[in-house]
Amino acid sequence: MAFPCDLKELSNDFEIELLKKALEYSQFNQKKTAQMLGLTYHQLRGYLKKYNLLESGQKQEA
Structure with a gap:
C-alpha cells in the first residue's frame, strides 16, 4: 500500500470482500x-x- 491513500475506499473494499467471502x-x-x-x-x-x-x-432465499 502506498501513501497517501483513501482510508474510506480501503475500508469499503475490505467490507465488500469480507461480505462476499462470508456469503459464499x-x-x-x-x-x-x-x-x-x-x-x-x-x-x-x-x-x-x-x-x-x-x-x-x-x-434467492424463499
Missing part, C-alpha cells in the same frame, strides 16, 4: 452470514444494500 462460506444464507459476522439480519441487509450486493447472482 454460508452458501448465500443471509441469516447464517449475519451470525458469522456478529450482525443482525437487518444490519447485514443494510450492508448488502449499501454495497449493491443484493442482486449479484446470489441464490
Whole structure:
C-alpha cells in the first residue's frame, strides 16, 4: 500500500470482500452470514444494500 491513500475506499473494499467471502462460506444464507459476522439480519441487509450486493447472482432465499 502506498501513501497517501483513501482510508474510506480501503475500508469499503475490505467490507465488500469480507461480505462476499462470508456469503459464499454460508452458501448465500443471509441469516447464517449475519451470525458469522456478529450482525443482525437487518444490519447485514443494510450492508448488502449499501454495497449493491443484493442482486449479484446470489441464490434467492424463499
